[in-house]
Amino acid sequence: MYWERTTPVARSPDMSPAMTVVVLPSVLLKALRTEVGAASWFAALGEPLTDGDRTDAATYADVLDVVPIDSWPEAEAFLKSSLSLSWWEREEEVRRALLARAQDRYPERALWTSLTELTTETGDLVHGKAATSAARAGNAAAASIHVAAGAAAQAVYQLAVARLAGETASLFESKFRLFAAGRWPLGVVDSKLILF
Amino acid sequence: MTDIVIKTVEELKDAPEEYREAVSKLVISHAINELYGAQVFDEPAIAYAPTPYAKWLTCRVAMEEYGHHVRFKQLGVQMGLPEERMIPGAGKKPLSIFEFPLKNWEEFVAIKLLADLAEILQVEDLLHCTFHPLRNLARATMPEERFHAQFGEDFSAELVKTPDGKARLQAAVNEYWPYLPKFFGGSKSKNNEIFRKWKIKQRTNDEMREDFVKRATEVSAKYGLTLPELREAA
Numbered sequence: 001m002y003w004e005r006t007t008p009v010a011r012s013p014d015m016s017p018a019m020t021v022v023v024l025p026s027v028l029l030k031a032l033r034t035e036v037g038a039a040s041w042f043a044a045l046g047e048p049l050t051d052g053d054r055t056d057a058a059t060y061a062d063v064l065d066v067v068p069i070d071s072w073p074e075a076e077a078f079l080k081s082s083l084s085l086s087w088w089e090r091e092e093e094v095r096r097a098l099l100a101r102a103q104d105r106y107p108e109r110a111l112w113t114s115l116t117e118l119t120t121e122t123g124d125l126v127h128g129k130a131a132t133s134a135a136r137a138g139n140a141a142a143a144s145i146h147v148a149a150g151a152a153a154q155a156v157y158q159l160a161v162a163r164l165a166g167e168t169a170s171l172f173e174s175k176f177r178l179f180a181a182g183r184w185p186l187g188v189v190d191s192k193l194i195l196f
Numbered sequence: 197m198t199d200i201v202i203k204t205v206e207e208l209k210d211a212p213e214e215y216r217e218a219v220s221k222l223v224i225s226h227a228i229n230e231l232y233g234a235q236v237f238d239e240p241a242i243a244y245a246p247t248p249y250a251k252w253l254t255c256r257v258a259m260e261e262y263g264h265h266v267r268f269k270q271l272g273v274q275m276g277l278p279e280e281r282m283i284p285g286a287g288k289k290p291l292s293i294f295e296f297p298l299k300n301w302e303e304f305v306a307i308k309l310l311a312d313l314a315e316i317l318q319v320e321d322l323l324h325c326t327f328h329p330l331r332n333l334a335r336a337t338m339p340e341e342r343f344h345a346q347f348g349e350d351f352s353a354e355l356v357k358t359p360d361g362k363a364r365l366q367a368a369v370n371e372y373w374p375y376l377p378k379f380f381g382g383s384k385s386k387n388n389e390i391f392r393k394w395k396i397k398q399r400t401n402d403e404m405r406e407d408f409v410k411r412a413t414e415v416s417a418k419y420g421l422t423l424p425e426l427r428e429a430a
Contacts, residue, residue: 079249088251092243120263123256143350146343147249150256187248 025106025114025164032163035180036122036156041129042148044182045196046070046137053183053195060174060185061087061193069186069196072140078186078194079147087188094171095158101165111164119157126152148184155179198394202327205274218390219327220277222397226318227268227282232294233311234261235284240297241304250301250351257308257347260340267333274329296372305355306368308348309419310412314379316341317408326395352419362420369416370424376412377426380405 049068057066069075102111130148134140155175162170178185184196200215202208208216238258245251269282298304319341322334355361381388381401391397399407409426416423 076249079252080247082248083246085248088248116262116266119259120266123259123263127256143253146256147252150252150254150259153259154252154255 024110025102026110026117028164029114029118029160032156032160033118033121035176036125039176039180040182041126041152041179042133042182042184043129045072045075045133045184047182049195050181053178053181056174056177056181057185057193057195060171060178061188062171063188063191063193065192067189067192067194069194072134072137072144075184075186075196076141076144076147082187082189082194084187084189091158091171095161098161098165098167098170101167102161105166106164115157115160115164118160119153122156123149123153126156151184152179200326200394202329205271205329208275208327208329214390215327215394215396218387218394218396219330220272220275221387222322222391223268223272223275223330224277224281227265227272228284229294230261230265230268232284233315234258234265236294237298237304237307237311238262241301244298244301244304246301253347254304257344260344264337264340267336271329271333296375300364300368302355302361302364303368303372305348305351306365306372308344309352309415310348310369310373310376311379312341312345312348313412313415314376314408316345317404317411318379321397321399321404324395324398330396349415349418352421356419356421365419366421369421373412373423374426377405377409380408 046069049066054066057063069078127145127149130145130152134145134148155172158172159170159176162168162172175185178195186194186196188194200211202211202215202219208219211219238254238261242251242254242258245254265282269279272282273279298307316338319334319338322330323338325331325334352365355365383400383402385401388397388401392400409423413423
């Protein structure tokens with residue numbers, strides 16, 4: 001059962017209020033699931049940056065420059081030492097606002113269940129992809145694979161929340177594109193995006 | 197003891213009613229407690245984590261805990277249990293530890309160090325379960341539970357490097373430790389008797405609690421931490 005009659009939200013113009021239907025979140029997230037499955041998770045870590053990477057980086061983080069990171073140990077050292085978390089707080093602020101909008105559009109249980117199932121499914125996929133990338137590099141700490149999987153799954157969750165809120169131009173779209181292109185954005189320091 | 201092995205969810209339909217009820221209770225309990233843990237501790241901890249590394253690691257832990265809930269719930273649904281019985285607020289009272297909202301990073305590290313050890317013991321006891329779908333789920337869950345406990349150890353090792361960090365971690369241990377042995381249920385639990393009768397679980401609640409206290413004492417000592425004396429066993 002993919003449709004249910006409930007609070008009027010996604011209504012076509014020729015429908016009367018009594019005939020209003022709501023598309024359940026799981027249906028709307030189907031396209032995202034396909035994108036997640038097709039993404040090149042962690043496949044380009046340490047590779048030279050492309051113009052596309054730089055464009056997505058600038059759109060995502062509104063930064064003037066991109067600093068490439070070349071190896072897993074370098075990425076781990078940066079993530080452990082960076083106390084600059086204003087970019088994280090900014091994303092959290094955007095996410096909370098989008099989540100509030102999504103909560104207005106969908107029944108709580110359906111929304112929550114869809115997001116939980118999506119992140120569970122994504123978590124398993126990206127964990128495997130991160131492990132493959134780390135094995136190829138040969139110098140990654142085991143815990144860093146979990147960190148990478150957490151970052152990637154969070155990016156998918158953020159994008160899912162944005163799309164469920166009806167937002168199609170959020171910073172989470174360009175963040176996801178970086179991951180989909182095999183990159184891992186590690187954080188922002190002094191108007192520079194640190195990109196693995 | 198009663199010898200019975202149920203290899204599939206389909207076979208469960210022909211199992212004795214007492215067996216089916218016992219398995220259902222366990223699946224419901226795990227589904228609810230995994231969800232409570234993720235909601236009350238793991239997800240809020242992301243905000244307290246001090247670096248991007250710790251934040252994303254905590255994200256992964258939270259997602260895995262939610263994932264455990266999803267997997268136990270899926271098994272319950274396959275068994276014919278209504279989803280409503282496997283989410284909080286459906287009548288089953290949560291463990292008392294879930295009534296205390298997380299206040300800081302050190303509390304989360306203490307919970308991973310000790311509460312996830314309790315979780316490991318619970319899952320270990322299902323590794324030889326006669327209901328194989330539950331046994332297999334326990335086997336799939338175990339590596340992730342071990343990683344969560346290791347997370348607790350790794351960040352404990354970080355915190356105890358400074359006197360202030362160690363004092364804050366010890367304070368968190370002191371606060372949460374008294375609630376943890378209650379995870380294992382009452383000494384004269386009728387449920388546990390039935391679980392063991394059908395070899396769904398292997399050990400008494402008291403045996404598990406005793407093992408937990410021993411292992412928790414050992415792991416705490418590794419980081420120079422002490423456990424406050426317990427006033428009551430269960």
